Amino acid sequence: MAEVRDGxxxxxxxxxxxxxxQGGRDAAVTTAVxxxxxxxxxxxxxxxxxxSGCGKSSLLRAIAGLxxxxxxxxxxxxxPLTAVPTHRRGFGLMFQDGQLFPHRDVGRNVAYGLRGTxxxxxxxVRDERVTAMLELVGLAGYERRAVTTLSGGQAQRVALARSxxxxxRLLLLDEPLSSLDRRLREDLVGELGAVLRTAGTxxxxxxxxxxxxxxxxxxxxxxxxxxxxxxxxxDALRAAPATPEVAAFLGLPRAGSExxxxxxxxxxxxxxxxxxxSARLRPRA
Amino acid sequence: xxxxxxxxxxxxxPVATLVGRGxxxxxxxxxxxxxxxxxxxxxxxxxWHTLSQAALGTVIAVVLGVPGAYVLYRRxxxxxxxxxxxxxxxxxxxxxxxxxxxxxxxxxxxxxxxxGLDRTFPAIVAALVFFNYGLVxxxxxxxxxxLDPRTEQAARALGASPLRAxxxxxxxxxxxxxxxxxxxxxxxxxxxxxxxxVLGGSRYATVEVEIWLQTTQFLDLRTASVLSVVQLVVVxxxxxxxxxxxxxxxxxxxxxxxxxxxxxxxxxxxxxxxxSPLDVGAAAVTAAxxxxxxxxxxxMLVRSLRHxxxxxxxxxxxxxxxxxxxxxxxxxxxxxxxxxxAVDATVIAVVIGMTLALVLSRRxxxxxxxxxxxxxxxxVMLPLGVSAVTVGFGFLIALDRPPLDLRSSLxxxxxxxxxxxxxxxxxxxxxxxxxxxxxxxQAAATLGAGAxxxxxxxxxxxxxxxxxxxxxFAFAVSLGEFGATSFLSRPDxxxxxxxxxxxxxxxxxxxxxxxxxxxxxxxVMVGAVMTTAERLRPLGSGEV
Numbered sequence: 001m002a003e004v005r006d007g008x009x010x011x012x013x014x015x016x017x018x019x020x021x022q023g024g025r026d027a028a029v030t031t032a033v034x035x036x037x038x039x040x041x042x043x044x045x046x047x048x049x050x051x052s053g054c055g056k057s058s059l060l061r062a063i064a065g066l067x068x069x070x071x072x073x074x075x076x077x078x079x080p081l082t083a084v085p086t087h088r089r090g091f092g093l094m095f096q097d098g099q100l101f102p103h104r105d106v107g108r109n110v111a112y113g114l115r116g117t118x119x120x121x122x123x124x125v126r127d128e129r130v131t132a133m134l135e136l137v138g139l140a141g142y143e144r145r146a147v148t149t150l151s152g153g154q155a156q157r158v159a160l161a162r163s164x165x166x167x168x169r170l171l172l173l174d175e176p177l178s179s180l181d182r183r184l185r186e187d188l189v190g191e192l193g194a195v196l197r198t199a200g201t202x203x204x205x206x207x208x209x210x211x212x213x214x215x216x217x218x219x220x221x222x223x224x225x226x227x228x229x230x231x232x233x234x235d236a237l238r239a240a241p242a243t244p245e246v247a248a249f250l251g252l253p254r255a256g257s258e259x260x261x262x263x264x265x266x267x268x269x270x271x272x273x274x275x276x277x278s279a280r281l282r283p284r285a
Numbered sequence: 286x287x288x289x290x291x292x293x294x295x296x297x298x299p300v301a302t303l304v305g306r307g308x309x310x311x312x313x314x315x316x317x318x319x320x321x322x323x324x325x326x327x328x329x330x331x332x333w334h335t336l337s338q339a340a341l342g343t344v345i346a347v348v349l350g351v352p353g354a355y356v357l358y359r360r361x362x363x364x365x366x367x368x369x370x371x372x373x374x375x376x377x378x379x380x381x382x383x384x385x386x387x388x389x390x391x392x393x394x395x396x397x398x399x400x401g402l403d404r405t406f407p408a409i410v411a412a413l414v415f416f417n418y419g420l421v422x423x424x425x426x427x428x429x430x431x432l433d434p435r436t437e438q439a440a441r442a443l444g445a446s447p448l449r450a451x452x453x454x455x456x457x458x459x460x461x462x463x464x465x466x467x468x469x470x471x472x473x474x475x476x477x478x479x480x481x482x483v484l485g486g487s488r489y490a491t492v493e494v495e496i497w498l499q500t501t502q503f504l505d506l507r508t509a510s511v512l513s514v515v516q517l518v519v520v521x522x523x524x525x526x527x528x529x530x531x532x533x534x535x536x537x538x539x540x541x542x543x544x545x546x547x548x549x550x551x552x553x554x555x556x557x558x559x560x561s562p563l564d565v566g567a568a569a570v571t572a573a574x575x576x577x578x579x580x581x582x583x584x585m586l587v588r589s590l591r592h593x594x595x596x597x598x599x600x601x602x603x604x605x606x607x608x609x610x611x612x613x614x615x616x617x618x619x620x621x622x623x624x625x626x627a628v629d630a631t632v633i634a635v636v637i638g639m640t641l642a643l644v645l646s647r648r649x650x651x652x653x654x655x656x657x658x659x660x661x662x663x664x665v666m667l668p669l670g671v672s673a674v675t676v677g678f679g680f681l682i683a684l685d686r687p688p689l690d691l692r693s694s695l696x697x698x699x700x701x702x703x704x705x706x707x708x709x710x711x712x713x714x715x716x717x718x719x720x721x722x723x724x725x726x727q728a729a730a731t732l733g734a735g736a737x738x739x740x741x742x743x744x745x746x747x748x749x750x751x752x753x754x755x756x757x758f759a760f761a762v763s764l765g766e767f768g769a770t771s772f773l774s775r776p777d778x779x780x781x782x783x784x785x786x787x788x789x790x791x792x793x794x795x796x797x798x799x800x801x802x803x804x805x806x807x808x809v810m811v812g813a814v815m816t817t818a819e820r821l822r823p824l825g826s827g828e829v
Contacts, residue, residue: 088444101453112440172442
């Protein structure tokens with residue numbers, strides 16, 4: 001995993017807000033992301049987990065090119081992307097509240113990002129892809145529906161289909177389920193993981209919800225106060241949270257750099273995140 | 286019921302009389318007047334001027350205003366507040382003043398005299414754009430600054446270039462706001478009176494100007510009545526379109542706090558971020574327009590301070606005189622008249638407007654109740670569209686004989702001005718009232734407050750906050766009102782705009798200089814009133 005040939009490579013990323021854009025006399029500068037190194041290998045789903053305000057969304061937006069980096073770099077494999085505008089990065093982004101275009105129906109929302117010509121793909125290609133995408137997210141036949149008539153869960157499925165339609169080399173998901181109620185969230189998170197794997201998408205999934213992170217991701221990174229403090233497989237992370245802060249955030253039984261029952265790679269209780277329901281396997285004291 | 290009776294007496298009755306005058310001769314229905322007037326090529330020329338000036342003025346104001354809205358509301362830069370204030374100035378300026386400023390700029394001796402545009406069609410259109418640019422910027426900008434930027438970002442993340450994202454995502458979201466602004470601007474352009482009168486005279490007369498000419502110059506009241514009906518049709522159509530646009534506006538937009546949606550203007554490469562071509566283009570257009578907005582005002586100010594090639598205050602000193610055989614009273618006396626009338630008109634407009642707004646803010650449970658309220662809403666907004674000239678002319682022919690003879694009465698001018706100001710008062714207060722959560726009233730009721738007490742303790746204090754704005758609007762409108770006043774003011778008690786117009790019509794360098802100085806005085810007064818009112822504006826209220 002140390003060698004990333006094809007995948008996201010973030011080095012020393014710093015994002016600041018309220019910076020001296022007006023001439024540098026503004027003193028209220030907050031550093032949202034403070035020197036983060038991050039690799040996501042091709043085909044991998046990595047969850048960024050952290051409490052609200054820890055900078056995970058800022059990091060995601062910086063990777064998408066929506067937030068300028070004050071320092072550091074973003075690259076895909078060997079291709080530097082720091083100065084590349086958002087629309088040429090080939091990354092998809094799914095927002096917390098979908099951000100569907102209200103003046104376009106479901107089909108035309110999904111088709112928006114399909115390339116081919118400068119302004120879109122030829123019609124038959126487009127229609128076929130839209131149909132396939134809507135099938136993938138379980139909304140076959142919804143092409144003509146107005147997005148305003150969709151329920152919250154349906155809207156997020158359409159947003160997912162729209163993000164996946166152009167086959168982005170990296171899909172960034174910004175708390176995609178947190179605006180939904182809990183029942184729906186628990187249902188959708190397993191589905192979402194399955195869709196991502198079916199599509200073989202490389203994904204960076206930002207969330208503040210442990211269950212979601214452990215369910216959907218191959219690896220989980222924990223962010224606290226702008227720093228990426230630990231990246232590990234879910235079971236390894238639980239077994240060895242590395243710092244008291246991480247342990248406290250994860251709600252593990254005893255805060256400490258060496259948890260009381262571990263040495264191996266996490267044991268057999270938590271073998272992976274792909275089984276639906278594994279979200280409930282989090283150990284409780 | 287009281288405000289409705291007032292509206293009926295001082296709006297519906299005069300307008301109906303006016304319309305009747307066009308249809309009825311000697312007690313019998315007679316469409317001969319229509320046939321005659323509508324058969325005259327002069328009429329169609331006038332209608333064509335009205336529509337083409339308004340359409341062209343609207344299109345240019347919108348095309349220039351949308352980039353302006355982007356730069357001044359979506360982007361931040363040092364000095365933004367100052368530029369926004371500057372852009373808002375022309376809209377509150379009395380149209381007589383705008384006319385004078387453009388004449389000063391374009392006259393053969395003015396800084397742009399070499400263009401030869403004085404008293405031409407382009408000059409009128411330019412003045413209309415000048416007048417309404419700020420309105421477009423404000424109406425579009427206040428929606429744009431709260432538009433959720435993530436919708437556009439979603440498009441960018443899907444591979445859309447900044448231009449494609451702007452055209453396919455942002456623009457459709459703004460269309461209702463733009464349409465709404467365009468309809469209103471068209472309305473103002475189509476009813477522009479003093480501006481066209483000062484800049485175009487009879488050569489480029491619009492329907493409004495023609496009504497005035499027919500009434501005051503040719504004393505042909507029948508033709509004027511028919512033309513008023515024509516004007517009512519034009520305005521009615523514009524209002525219908527505007528209403529449609531406003532309804533479309535209610536489509537749910539993803540709105541956020543403006544602080545989250547704005548970003549610094551990117552004109553040069555900085556912090557590793559390239560300059561944005563969209564920003565550069567929009568900023569260039571806006572800078573040019575702002576310079577053009579400042580130019581006539583600066584010219585007017587400079588020329589009011591010059592005489593025979595030297596700096597002087599003599600034009601201002603002359604304001605204490607009646608000019609060179611031009612006036613019956615001194616300009617300062619006229620100013621005092623204006624202020625006195627404005628106080629009266631403001632009191633009337635605020636009392637009636639507030640009452641109407643209270644009624645309009647109710648949400649009746651029954652369907653007929655809602656219908657009636659919708660109708661009332663339209664009726665109240667009518668004076669905004671029915672031009673001041675029509676109001677003034679209607680007063681002139683309806684209220685000059687029994688049962689009501691008010692022509693020589695001093696109350697006529699304030700009432701006419703109040704009619705023009707009422708829609709603005711309603712528009713300033715109504716959003717505040719509508720924004721009051723009905724549950725607040727319900728909470729008061731469950732605590733044992735009767736209807737009267739709820740009004741007094743819940744609605745009252747909240748509305749008071751918008752009162753400043755309403756008073757400011759009414760006062761400024763009344764001070765600058767010319768259309769209706771020009772029909773109604775008595776020769777011995779002219780108002781400041783009337784005096785300015787009269788000074789312009791008299792020969793002599795001294796009179797012209799006085800007109801400029803008086804315009805500056807009027808502009809400063811209106812500006813001061815509006816600035817104070819803006820300070821009192823409660824957050825997120827009022828559109829105009």
